[in-house]
Amino acid sequence: MDETVIQDRGISATFSRVPHSEPPHDGAIKGGVARSVKHDSAPRHVAGEAIYTDDIPELPGTLHLHLAMSAHAHAAILSMDLDAVRQAAGVVRVLTLDDIPGKNDYSPFFGDDPIFPEGLVQYVGQCLFAVAAESREAAFQAALLAKIEYAPLPAVLTVDEALAADLDLLPRHEMRLGDAAAAIDAAPHRLANTLHMGGQDHFYLEGQIAYAIPGEGDDMFVYSSTQHPSEVQHNVAKALGIADHSVTVEVRRMGGGFGGKESQPALMANVAALAARLTGRPAKLRLDRDDDMVMTGKRHDFRIDYAVGFDGDGRILGAEFDQAARCGYSADLSGGITDRAMFHADNAYDLQAARVTSRRMKTHTVSNTAFRGFGGPQGLLATERMMDEIAFGLGLDPFDVRRANYYPAEGGKVTPYHMEVTDSVILEMMDELAESSDYRARRRAIRAFNATSPILKKGIGVTPLKFGISFTTTHLNQAGALVHVYKDGSVHLNHGGTEMGQGLFIKVAQVVAEEFQIDLDRVKITATTTAKVPNTSATAASSGTDLNGMAAKNAAGAIKQRLIAFAAAKYSVPEEQVVFLPNRVRVGNEEIAFPDLVQEAYLNQVSLSAAGFYATPGIHYDRETASGRPFFYFAYGAAISEVVIDTLTGENRLVRADILHDVGRSLNPAIDLGQIEGGFIQGLGWLTTEELWWDKSGRLRTHAPSTYKIPTANDRPDDLRIELWDKGYNKVDSIYRSKAVGEPPLMLAISAFSALTDAVAAAGGYRVFPHLDAPATPERILMAVEDVKTRVRALES
């Protein structure tokens, strides 16, 4: 089968169309850019031959670690008697605070994540001490023998409790555009409401793991399942009190990350390295699924209060958003996450006047962390609810109300952080999707169905999406790559990005193959290691390909330039006459096979290795004035979802979704479609079945797949129509004019949440607007239906 054609996903009504993917002409390289090349690891994935950290053969003498966890949400530790633990069978070493030679901290910035507590625990599951033993079971059994005396302290568990207690973890932030309050006051129509939304566990299939191998002197080698090897390296060095140069961190692949392996792996790596240092033996720490879910951070849950003024067409005149997030006990990445929630309060809409405030609340729960979208989804969700409510209030189609408010394609309008939006394509995309999905007719058909169906109600929802691409902490927008060309013309590729399944490695390899004009199989993809490319940023913020692709292109380009200079000199032709053709190079009138030119260059002492570097140009953000251009560009998407609910039980189903997504000029349409579908279904889980539930003592009670329900194959609608937008083109000079795709599609699932809200409204004959918080579990839907019915009865009496 032609590799450029995505197979019909469409047994039943599903299909995906892949643009930008002309079949390769004769003689073209195999696997350049814009081709639907398969994931490089796919044949190994399916054969069980892809090696994850726990699959690496263990060295003789490897120790296994277990972390003991706090039983209290907030307590002083009066005493820890670990004698029995030390004496238990198989135990080699017990690790506590006193054993840490360096700094007792695994935080990314703030110094507030102790590896082992210093007299105080602040969430149920916080690491107390570690046991290194001959087996995992021995370590686990020994840890049970600890005698811990706690003095419990009052615990603040929820956003609302933290707001009531005025317990801010980080300084508040505010963005202002014009005078929103005055604009709302003067508007012909006004409304205000509140939305609570839950967090989300990453549920990467491979849990957190680190394997540390001590070397000579201070040297420490750590295999870590991490999106951020440089941070793990720095953390291990910090905890061991040694220089960064003594620590090497490597990761070939992760079994999923989704943001959960950005800051979190540092704890596992620190403890494993500490055990390895103290015992001189290799040490592995792999968290059990339940421990992983209890101990590690999740998506932030939010409360967002909004107020908006608008005219009779639903055109927004001013809007205010007060966002409050549950950060947990420590800062972690919460500052950036809550910032990004603010940056997305406008979504795709010109609000004209806006005030966005953010409070970052401290609670005695696990420290929440990065999760695909990084606050963006939460910011967007409240805004989309607001748009639905405006439309409802005016009796207009929510599609039209949104349409009246989009940032114009011609530019000239600015966001609440004063960045001009110059690349808005959302109106065109939404119009195309409405047409291709037959939106208007289906909306009418749903109303007709509901009129005759007393128990089951259908709903339809639309979501436009604009998502800012770049780390909003400007300096993180840099990347490095290392490319070697060997004498046989084969290429070794390394860069700072990590592979968690998203297809980054194959995309960057395609870029290098394209640059050298050699077949993709001549490019070797290699594990990410801090020893080859230093000081990298996390593979996060959807930026992996944008940054590392450019860095690798620059590295390959540098070698290519040397080859050009060499060939031009050697054959006495101008440099313009050295042209890289598929697997060969034309020099003047002669063609030389790529490996032959490489061999010649080697014999003539030309360097065939280069480091590449890239920093995103022209972006900045000033916190003082809450203004700037934090994003290089925006990615856009459009979604329309249809659902059905049962008003007796709250049971519900997504029956159809149509998605049109803008990935610019796709580097790999198959990989991009995979990101879109996977992100959408993950977002659907966040908004429907995935509920994190803590009991009153602060214990997370949904800490395994038995109680925490991510979508299954049956939750994916058969009728799921995903298309890449064929006009997609990045206006800025990104890698081959592509656009980032990792995070944005997750937010397209908000269309399903809007649809559920619409279906609940139907249960009250569209007389009152529903109160439906997220996730929309059967329980929340049923209670929202009851509430709607009660309010309608009140209206009638």
Place this chain on the structure above:
Amino acid sequence: MSDAIRFLLGDRERVLRDVPPTLTVLEYLRRHERRTGTKEGCAEGDCGACTVVLQEPDGQGGLRRRAVNSCIQFVAVLDGRQLLTVEDLKAADGTLHPVQQAIVDRHGSQCGFCTPGFVMQLYSGWLGQDYSERPEVKNWIAGNLCRCTGYGPIIDAGLAALDAERPGTAETTALAERLEALGHGEMLHLAHDGPHGRQEWFAPRSVDELAAIYLAHPDAVLVAGATDVGLWVTKQHRHLATLIDVTRIPELAALRDTGNELAIGAGVTHSAAMEALSALHPDLGKLLTRFAAVQIRNAGTVGGNIANGSPIGDLPPALIALDARLQLRKGREQREIALENFFVAYGNQDRAPGEFVESVTVPKLRPNTRFACYKLSKRFDSDISAVMAAFSVTVEAGRIASARLAFGGMAATPKRAKAAETALMGSAFGLEAFEAAAVALAEDFQPLTDMRASAQYRLLAAQNLLRRFALENAPAGRPVATRVLEIAHG
């Protein structure tokens, strides 16, 4: 008696002696065999990443096969069987199996960690021709979680591989014969001295043997599918001194249709019971497809679901509504009780030390009886019920003559709603009667709030299920659609 586990790992014969009987198949594969293709995702049978396939002779020259979660299966399950893992699928020349190739071709792997489990689950279905339509594939893989792909490419791959040629009869017969030769027909008895003391495993071959051993070891843990006991080991880290495997006993695995009744041996798996229960009423079949996942239904048993006494087991309310009876045995003594009387209190059943459930007998529905069962959970597939309800209502001369309304998740045990039943008696079948029953239901139950649902939801939804039942069985008028799955799938 045999003191060794004999099985085929792929095509290699293995003999295991002196291993801990509660060593899981997954640990055995990853640590003892260094077959690391099989992954641990949850160690509780809820994600499918560790799926492997077991094959055994079916006694008629063919093979029976099932996919199971290796994370909660103990190594003794391998005795006399063939264990196939993801490493076994490639051809000798390195060619991928059609199922593997289809996943590659359709971009069905991203991070790849769940992939070996999907490969094995699809492989078992491909081999057994267990699915041919899209909804069947989706049900087939509903116990395999993938966090990356959104499933579309995997579903497509499952369908795409269907046409590939399967092993011929000769090959199957040869393997069946090899496995027959491996089988010893004797009781397996394993003993192992570990750091926490001695562990013994008995796998009796007849009910009489079981009865005698259990009487001699009344503290032993009876293990069938290990879908619960497996977690005692992997999650609770309990030391189990004596275990008795009840899955090697033909009588316990028997299903008997006596015309008016269905007798289900305690060792009948949910997969094996599905056809017979569906025939009793389609709702029972639908319930079973939402009962955990294929891998769990292939291991878990009807007897286990009853005997563990869980307040949230899905079968007991359904069987109580059907007025099922339980046959118990201790030594040579047998007795029979109504299933509803088995559940005394939370964690307490009417079962003496050394006594075990032998079978459950389910009367068939009469023509004038209306029956339904409903399961409510956050997720449709592979989830534990927030509320499970089963209703059996008989109408005579236009009036409700008997009503059995049984619920799970509403109390500390599966329980009938006596006040609601009373409210129905003598009324005409219709919404009015069930409204009264719904009101009375509040006297029957004071449910708990937990992570699955609040007390308020449980009661309201349970009441609404009575209303749903009335609507679905309305004697006249237009049928009212009440089930989203039926609408959603057209």
